[in-house]
Amino acid sequence: MCHSHLEIELGDSINFITGQNGSGKSAILTALCVAFGCRAKGTQRASTLKDFIKTGCSYANVHVEIKNEGEDALKPEIYGDVIIIEHRISEIKL
Numbered sequence: 001m002c003h004s005h006l007e008i009e010l011g012d013s014i015n016f017i018t019g020q021n022g023s024g025k026s027a028i029l030t031a032l033c034v035a036f037g038c039r040a041k042g043t044q045r046a047s048t049l050k051d052f053i054k055t056g057c058s059y060a061n062v063h064v065e066i067k068n069e070g071e072d073a074l075k076p077e078i079y080g081d082v083i084i085i086e087h088r089i090s091e092i093k094l
Contacts, residue, residue, distance in 0.1 A: 002027050002054065012067075035062045035085050049089045060089045 002024045040046040053060045064085045
């Protein structure tokens with residue numbers, strides 16, 4: 001929505017996202033919601049996923065990497081140490 005390219009590495013515990021109004025804090029949280037399958041209306045920020053594409057761009061890409069280690073790991077023999085979720089939103093249906 002407002003970030004051209006943003007990469008954030010979150011810590012293992014609690015993380016705080018701070019910044020001035022309009023700096024993109026909600027866009028980060030919305031991207032996480034979209035990555036995990038939330039519908040656009042469920043974010044209460046748009047009516048379609050296409051609304052999340054930054055003005056002047058033809059697509060948006062959300063890429064999330066989740067550590068899959070330790071006693072709570074999800075089938076590490078299948079998914080490995082990292083689970084990658086990628087969601088690409090295009091203006092045009094392919």
